Amino acid sequence: xxxxxxxxxxxxxxxxxxxxxxxxxxxITPKAQIYDRLCGYLASAPFRFPxxxxxxxxxxxxxxxxxxxxxxxxxxxxxxxxHPIRHVLNGVxxxxxxxxxxxxxxxxxxxxxxxxxxxxxxxxxxxxRLAVTVPWLGWRLLGYAAGAPFRxxxxxxxxxxLVTGVNRGLGMDLMxxxxxxxxxxxxxxxxxQARDELKARLPAQAPTTLLVADMSRPGALVEALETAQIRxxxxxxxxxxxxxxxxxxxxxxxxxxxDTFQVNCFSAAEFAAWLCARPTPEARAADRVALxxxxxxxxxxxxxxxxxxxxxxxALSIWGESLDMELRQSSNRRFTVTIVEPGIFESGMxxxxxxxxxxxxxxxxxxxxxxxxxLAGERAIRxxxxxxxxxxxxxLAGRDFRYRLxxxxxxxxxxx
Amino acid sequence: MRIxxxxxxxxxxxxxxxxxxxxxxxxxxxxxxxxxxFPDEGVSFHDLKSRLADxxxxxxxxxxxGLIPPTSNExxxxxxSRQFLASPEDPLGSFISDGFSAHGSFAKGxxxxxxxxxxxxxxxxDLSGWPVSFSEMEAAYKTIYKRILxxxxxxxxxxxxxxxxxPSQPPIRLTAADERLLQTYQRRKRKLxxxxxxxxxxxxxxxxxPSRRDACDYCDRCLWGCPKASIYNPRVSTLKECEAYRGxxxxxxxxxLSLLSSAGRITRIRYLxxxxxxxxxxxxxxxxxxxxxxxxxxxxxxxxxxxxxDVSAHTEGLMDTAVVRVPFVQLRGIGQPPATRSFQFNxxxxxxxxxxxxxxxxxxxxxxxxxxxLYYPLIERLPFDSRLSRKLFFVVRSALGAATFFFPDRITxxxxxxxxxxxxxxxxxxxxxxESEDKEQYIRQSVSKARSALRRLACVPRGVVRxxxxxxxxxxxxxxxxxxxxxxxxxxxxxxxxxxxxxxxAAFPSLPSKSITMSLAAxxxxxxxxxxx
Numbered sequence: 001x002x003x004x005x006x007x008x009x010x011x012x013x014x015x016x017x018x019x020x021x022x023x024x025x026x027x028i029t030p031k032a033q034i035y036d037r038l039c040g041y042l043a044s045a046p047f048r049f050p051x052x053x054x055x056x057x058x059x060x061x062x063x064x065x066x067x068x069x070x071x072x073x074x075x076x077x078x079x080x081x082x083h084p085i086r087h088v089l090n091g092v093x094x095x096x097x098x099x100x101x102x103x104x105x106x107x108x109x110x111x112x113x114x115x116x117x118x119x120x121x122x123x124x125x126x127x128x129r130l131a132v133t134v135p136w137l138g139w140r141l142l143g144y145a146a147g148a149p150f151r152x153x154x155x156x157x158x159x160x161x162l163v164t165g166v167n168r169g170l171g172m173d174l175m176x177x178x179x180x181x182x183x184x185x186x187x188x189x190x191x192x193q194a195r196d197e198l199k200a201r202l203p204a205q206a207p208t209t210l211l212v213a214d215m216s217r218p219g220a221l222v223e224a225l226e227t228a229q230i231r232x233x234x235x236x237x238x239x240x241x242x243x244x245x246x247x248x249x250x251x252x253x254x255x256x257x258x259d260t261f262q263v264n265c266f267s268a269a270e271f272a273a274w275l276c277a278r279p280t281p282e283a284r285a286a287d288r289v290a291l292x293x294x295x296x297x298x299x300x301x302x303x304x305x306x307x308x309x310x311x312x313x314x315a316l317s318i319w320g321e322s323l324d325m326e327l328r329q330s331s332n333r334r335f336t337v338t339i340v341e342p343g344i345f346e347s348g349m350x351x352x353x354x355x356x357x358x359x360x361x362x363x364x365x366x367x368x369x370x371x372x373x374x375l376a377g378e379r380a381i382r383x384x385x386x387x388x389x390x391x392x393x394x395x396l397a398g399r400d401f402r403y404r405l406x407x408x409x410x411x412x413x414x415x416x
Numbered sequence: 417m418r419i420x421x422x423x424x425x426x427x428x429x430x431x432x433x434x435x436x437x438x439x440x441x442x443x444x445x446x447x448x449x450x451x452x453x454f455p456d457e458g459v460s461f462h463d464l465k466s467r468l469a470d471x472x473x474x475x476x477x478x479x480x481x482g483l484i485p486p487t488s489n490e491x492x493x494x495x496x497s498r499q500f501l502a503s504p505e506d507p508l509g510s511f512i513s514d515g516f517s518a519h520g521s522f523a524k525g526x527x528x529x530x531x532x533x534x535x536x537x538x539x540x541x542d543l544s545g546w547p548v549s550f551s552e553m554e555a556a557y558k559t560i561y562k563r564i565l566x567x568x569x570x571x572x573x574x575x576x577x578x579x580x581x582x583p584s585q586p587p588i589r590l591t592a593a594d595e596r597l598l599q600t601y602q603r604r605k606r607k608l609x610x611x612x613x614x615x616x617x618x619x620x621x622x623x624x625x626p627s628r629r630d631a632c633d634y635c636d637r638c639l640w641g642c643p644k645a646s647i648y649n650p651r652v653s654t655l656k657e658c659e660a661y662r663g664x665x666x667x668x669x670x671x672x673l674s675l676l677s678s679a680g681r682i683t684r685i686r687y688l689x690x691x692x693x694x695x696x697x698x699x700x701x702x703x704x705x706x707x708x709x710x711x712x713x714x715x716x717x718x719x720x721x722x723x724x725x726d727v728s729a730h731t732e733g734l735m736d737t738a739v740v741r742v743p744f745v746q747l748r749g750i751g752q753p754p755a756t757r758s759f760q761f762n763x764x765x766x767x768x769x770x771x772x773x774x775x776x777x778x779x780x781x782x783x784x785x786x787x788x789x790l791y792y793p794l795i796e797r798l799p800f801d802s803r804l805s806r807k808l809f810f811v812v813r814s815a816l817g818a819a820t821f822f823f824p825d826r827i828t829x830x831x832x833x834x835x836x837x838x839x840x841x842x843x844x845x846x847x848x849x850x851e852s853e854d855k856e857q858y859i860r861q862s863v864s865k866a867r868s869a870l871r872r873l874a875c876v877p878r879g880v881v882r883x884x885x886x887x888x889x890x891x892x893x894x895x896x897x898x899x900x901x902x903x904x905x906x907x908x909x910x911x912x913x914x915x916x917x918x919x920x921x922a923a924f925p926s927l928p929s930k931s932i933t934m935s936l937a938a939x940x941x942x943x944x945x946x947x948x949x
Contacts (some may be wrong), residue, residue, distance in 0.1 A: 025803055025804060026802060026803055026804070027803065027804075027807070034472075037472055037480065040477075040479070040480070041480040041483065044479070048485070049485065049487070070801070073801040073802050073803060074704075074801040077799075077801050077802065080487055081487050084486050086486040086487075087485060087486060089486075089796075089802040089803075090485065090486040090792060090796050091480075091483065092798075093790040093795055093802065093806060094476065094480075094484075094909070095476075095482050096789065097790055097791060097792050098465060098471045098472045098476060098790070099465060099471065099472070100465040100466035100471070100474045103462065103465055106806060106845035107810045107813075108812065109751075109807070109811045109813070110751070111752075111753060112751065115750065115751035115811055118807075118811070119808075122804055122807055124800070125804070126800060126804050127695065129801065129803075140544075141685060150506055158543065187857045204479075224517075241514070287698065384787070408925070
């Protein structure tokens with residue numbers, strides 16, 4: 001997995017390469033132990049400082065190079081004191097100052113006649129940086145304005161979000177994205193060990209409630225929520241992401257099949273029944289609740305030796321659509337049902353090239369897309385769109401073609 | 417006779433010592449937390465960075481909680497390694513703030529653990545609103561200046577303005593930046609006199625005679641905890657003197673909550689035993705409240721509520737000095753090498769005398785040149801990008817300074833402590849405080865004058881940094897001297913309970929500009945001397 005993918009909150013944290021760029025801009029030598037400290041400090045930033053929005057958020061998403069650090073440093077110092085880059089620069093200077101070598105390096109200053117000469121040189125450098133920053137900023141502003149109609153919005157401050165299966169994969173990215181955006185997360189994991197490991201990774205200030213719920217047991221999710229006294233009306237979004245897949249198992253393995261259906265489909269139905277049941281006056285007065293069912297593009301076709309995973313996801317999608325119909329029929333506008341069918345996204349395992357970056361959205365981008373789609377009340381989300389179109393095209397090509405295609409894909413995967 | 421002094425800060429320690437000197441036994445009740453030992457005696461602030469195993473944790477805290485964010489107005493923060501200040505979440509805390517940041521301490525020595533060491537005495541004008549004259553206070557000041565070592569010149573321009581101050585130690589060594597400022601002052605003294613500004617060496621409660629074992633070694637770590645205990649701290653001097661008396665009993669682990677009374681006398685003390693977390697009661701014959709103005713006010717309010725439910729359960733007042741800093745650049749200091757070892761707190765003070773009707777005549781200021789500090793908040797405050805700010809800062813470092821002024825306060829309606837109705841094991845106290853418009857005007861005028869004075873000293877003032885209400889930590893006036901059931905008399909005795917004495921700043925009826933610590937000690941000594949025991 002790439003280093004960037006390991007960062008909990010990439011909006012605030014920087015990877016080693018970015019840290020080197022910051023040090024190069026400041027004219028100081030990077031130090032590994034200082035980077036580790038900085039990373040830990042910035043991991044708690046989403047819970048100490050308000051999240052950036054609008055254009056500052058657009059700028060915060062840029063990957064830091066030495067050139068960009070110089071531009072952002074100048075712009076944010078003049079206009080955006082609360083921008084994440086200011087916390088990065090302030091933290092880097094503070095940490096280097098506490099280090100004996102770092103302080104010696106930082107505090108070296110000209111004396112005597114060298115002072116006016118240095119001041120002249122620095123003033124010229126500053127004027128040059130300012131001259132480059134202004135058009136760069138104009139260019140970025142244009143880019144921001146041009147992308148505005150396509151940009152997703154997702155204000156999560158003071159919202160409580162339930163995410164199941166948060167200990168890894170998309171579930172973890174969903175949780176981290178929600179936390180980064182100011183939300184409070186109720187997350188579920190399968191066992192106590194996974195909960196403890198996850199707790200150790202998260203900053204102490206992170207507003208998370210981690211519950212243990214083995215979803216292969218009927219009623220486990222609802223039971224865990226009730227034990228933790230989480231009320232249905234307190235949730236703004238519920239993302240049912242936890243899933244299981246018995247790779248290599250036949251669809252005739254009934255025990256695995258039942259387990260797969262319980263985790264991937266029936267647990268969602270149990271939860272929805274709890275969420276929608278007997279709304280109290282308090283619940284009726286509460287804001288709209290978005291129920292998000294994380295299915296898969298695989299629900300459109302069969303797959304051999306997948307333990308019934310595709311079948312369970314097909315059931316989940318169809319059941320979700322049915323629930324949506326029932327809610328609309330009964331004019332219940334408090335709940336929206338969003339069905340997410342992710343296709344392929346960048347896992348961090350493959351080598352990153354401009355083409356892969358263009359084709360494959362990162363898992364964090366998919367998480368962001370899901371949350372903003374849920375808030376907007378979208379009925380279906382299928383990232384990336386090209387993959388959904390491709391899948392449907394494959395489906396139209398007939399069962400023989402699909403068999404040959406997936407059999408070859410499986411063989412290639414096994415060879416790798 | 418069972419005499420209990422509540423609180424082991426400056427007031428409590430001097431009240432206890434005075435009672436012991438009178439031949440009585442004393443119990444000193446205190447929560448009594450202890451700070452960890454300060455590391456590496458003799459090593460300077462910047463050298464600590466290469467001596468400590470984890471300097472980052474020491475300077476910024478294990479989780480970097482002490483790191484000042486770029487959005488903050490703070491220029492410095494109490495180091496996370498100092499533990500004498502109680503956190504707002506402390507389970508022993510009693511206060512709910514409304515626009516007032518209350519600082520408290522449950523450490524042995526109290527807030528004096530963080531004292532900036534400026535040792536001044538209130539003069540006749542400072543005491544003009546008090547039922548006590550300067551001559552009445554002077555005897556107590558003389559005692560205090562014998563008990564506490566004070567470094568400072570015996571005769572300089574400030575001496576006529578500082579009656580009652582009796583230095584016994586040589587002045588603290590000045591840095592080259594201080595010397596430059598003083599030289600400019602000497603040249604332009606007449607122009608500055610027109611503004612009412614006088615500058616001189618600070619009077620500091622510091623052992624500075626090099627022949628003393630505890631003499632200041634200029635390690636630049638005053639704020640971080642003096643490893644040699646050169647700066648006065650009741651924990652290491654006055655309380656040690658008390659311990660020489662057989663009749664002295666220091667009782668740790670007691671947080672006094674309220675007092676129980678009968679027929680106008682305090683009969684029992686209700687307290688939390690912090691070891692067992694149980695609330696208990698014990699009998700007493702006389703009580704001296706010296707827990708700090710906020711805690712003393714809280715104890716008094718709870719006592720009042722039980723004894724006199726007909727009297728409104730809020731204090732007569734709540735005061736604190738407003739702290740305003742004017743940062744400046746001393747032009748002659750640009751490009752000069754920084755001092756390697758110095759006394760970290762201010763080494764120069766400035767008196768700003770006003771001839772108008774404003775009270776008090778003397779506005780106290782401290783001139784501080786930067787030495788042993790973490791500089792990153794200052795670098796962030798410079799108006800250029802971090803790349804240039806970082807380089808520029810270290811060129812002008814020796815030239816940077818700040819003039820800090822402490823603005824007086826008076827008892828005004830609306831600024832007080834009040835008991836809340838909330839549930840809990842003991843009643844919480846709401847702090848209500850707003851700055852008055854008069855004070856704001858005084859601040860504006862004085863800051864304008866200070867900026868003019870700095871310009872005449874060949875310095876460039878830049879900006880004004882205002883600390884939030886409560887940050888002055890000169891709390892006073894919660895049970896002030898005066899008439900009425902919620903006040904005490906001129907000797908500190910409660911008007912309501914004949915054996916209760918207000919021995920700390922709670923009894924001050926007004927709060928002058930000067931540092932209050934010596935006056936706290938003098939007041940406690942005076943109260944203990946005149947108490948009917």
